[in-house]
Amino acid sequence: MAPHPGISHDSGYVCKLKKALYGLKQAPRAWFEKFSIVISSLGFVSSSHDFALFIKCIDAGRIILSLYVDDMIITGNDIDSISVLKTELARRFEMKDLGYLRYFLGIEVAYSPRGYLLSQSKYVADILERARLTDNKTVDTLIEVNARYSSSDGLPLIDPTLYCTIVGSLVYLTITRPDIAYAVHIVSQFVASPTTVHWVAVLCILRYLRGTVFQSLLLSSTSSLELHAYSNADHGSDPTDRKSVIGFCIFLGDSYISWKSKKQSIVSQSSTEAKYRVMASTTKEIVWLRWLLADMGIYFSHPTPMYCDNQSSIQIAHNLIFHERTKHIEIDCHLTRHHLKHGTIALPFVPSSLQIADFFTKAHSISRFCFLVGKLSMLVVAAS
Amino acid sequence: MHKTDTWDLVSLPPGKSVVGCRWVYKIKTNSDGSIERYKARLVAKEYSQQYGMDYEETFAPVAKMATIHTLITVVLIHQWHISQL
Numbered sequence: 201m202a203p204h205p206g207i208s209h210d211s212g213y214v215c216k217l218k219k220a221l222y223g224l225k226q227a228p229r230a231w232f233e234k235f236s237i238v239i240s241s242l243g244f245v246s247s248s249h250d251f252a253l254f255i256k257c258i259d260a261g262r263i264i265l266s267l268y269v270d271d272m273i274i275t276g277n278d279i280d281s282i283s284v285l286k287t288e289l290a291r292r293f294e295m296k297d298l299g300y301l302r303y304f305l306g307i308e309v310a311y312s313p314r315g316y317l318l319s320q321s322k323y324v325a326d327i328l329e330r331a332r333l334t335d336n337k338t339v340d341t342l343i344e345v346n347a348r349y350s351s352s353d354g355l356p357l358i359d360p361t362l363y364c365t366i367v368g369s370l371v372y373l374t375i376t377r378p379d380i381a382y383a384v385h386i387v388s389q390f391v392a393s394p395t396t397v398h399w400v401a402v403l404c405i406l407r408y409l410r411g412t413v414f415q416s417l418l419l420s421s422t423s424s425l426e427l428h429a430y431s432n433a434d435h436g437s438d439p440t441d442r443k444s445v446i447g448f449c450i451f452l453g454d455s456y457i458s459w460k461s462k463k464q465s466i467v468s469q470s471s472t473e474a475k476y477r478v479m480a481s482t483t484k485e486i487v488w489l490r491w492l493l494a495d496m497g498i499y500f501s502h503p504t505p506m507y508c509d510n511q512s513s514i515q516i517a518h519n520l521i522f523h524e525r526t527k528h529i530e531i532d533c534h535l536t537r538h539h540l541k542h543g544t545i546a547l548p549f550v551p552s553s554l555q556i557a558d559f560f561t562k563a564h565s566i567s568r569f570c571f572l573v574g575k576l577s578m579l580v581v582a583a584s
Numbered sequence: 585m586h587k588t589d590t591w592d593l594v595s596l597p598p599g600k601s602v603v604g605c606r607w608v609y610k611i612k613t614n615s616d617g618s619i620e621r622y623k624a625r626l627v628a629k630e631y632s633q634q635y636g637m638d639y640e641e642t643f644a645p646v647a648k649m650a651t652i653h654t655l656i657t658v659v660l661i662h663q664w665h666i667s668q669l
Contacts (some may be wrong), residue, residue, distance in 0.1 A: 207633070213590070213593045213594065213595055213596075214593070214594065214595070214596045214602050214654055215591035215593060215594075216592045216593075216594045217590065217591050218590060218591060218592065219590050219591075220664065222625055222626070222627050224603070228644040229641060229643060229644045231644070232644040232645065238653075250645075250647065250648055250651045251645035251650075252645045252646050252647040252651075253647065264655065265645060266647045266651060266652060266655055267646070268646045268647045268652075269644075271669075272668065272669050273655065273656075273666060273667075273668050274654070274666070274667055274668070274669060275655065275659045275664050275665065275666040275667070276664060276665070277662065277664050277665075279656075279665050282665060282667070286667075286669065289669060295669050296669070297667070297669055298667070298668045298669060299667055299668075300666070300667055300668075301656075301666045301667060301668050302668075304652075304668055309656075311639055315660055316656060316660060318656075319654075322599065325625060375649050419653065419656055419657045420657075420660070420664075421660040421661065421663075423661065424661075425658070425661055452654060452657045452658075453657070453661070455653070455657040455660075457650055457653040457654045457657060458650040458653065458654075485650075489650070489654065490661055492650075492651060492654060493654065494657070496655065496658050
């Protein structure tokens, strides 16, 4: 590196960095490595299911640290060990103890008798300001039922930068706002060349957000520690390439912890096939979460139910007889069948009206939308 | 910088390029607008670095959001203490 202005040096000499500086491409990696070394020397082990999760098992139980660049959450069942860890980290790095968890990565954490309420209301306000909306309208739903978007609709935007930054922010917002996940998945397909029609869809999301700034996600304190999942697909819903949209959501007790809304990478021939493929994606997530929870000291002795509203897909997973219909989806078959056989998952049937993963695969009427929002434990909290 | 022993002054090895740097100054204010402190940070100009020449691996893991949701739920049900740093 060139010696910085203000340092006296002979010409021809440069600074050979022994440590990373802010702004270097390697800086985040160097920091993570440095932190890993320090935390390992304190007896912590990095989880193999999330490398940024560090765990230390002690006699009294365990201490868990989750790292997000330079922000971290520390928890565990032994307060003394936690304070020892904090003192040690404060000594090694210049770190500030921010006390009880309140504001983490832009997520506000509020306490209520029913549990923790996660929201990003400040972040929403920030997005609305950046988008420079000129009116004060609000809307109740995000995307019209049966609305179909394609990349050729409308006229190309003159400056696509705003579209891209707003969509990028909306993706981050889905952490606590699963209600916008499906709509964001639609608009994010067009960031490469957005048009006026796509921008109208983004404005619709922003107006919906303006009316629901204080919507929060409830993580319940009174539920059980049981996993269950819903998985669903909307067959051939993309009008251009006829690919299906898949969605799943996974709950730990009553708390909603993981979800996905995504267009499949391959065309499915039938609804059954599309739903069968999403079962494989959901299975992967369930297997991962079961491992992750084991790292946190929670073990499951029975299969995790994965609710599906398609009897034929369930039959395919149970029965090896449908060779003609499934020979081309062999790998997905093996994954779901393997975990079904070994008791990691179970495949109960759920009627379509109670299929919560429906939320992530298509647009809904207002009444259905509100019903599903309620099922995801989303509440509106008054401004504090 | 001297205290933390960040660099050595050496002559430039042949075939290597130099990354520029500059000072970034920031005035940290309190919520009422009064000045809390003046902050100076030396930053490297990363845009002059080339993949394969000046650096190779840059990936650093961060916590997954599903992990954070899961962890907070577990903490709630076990009634563990939770804090942030």
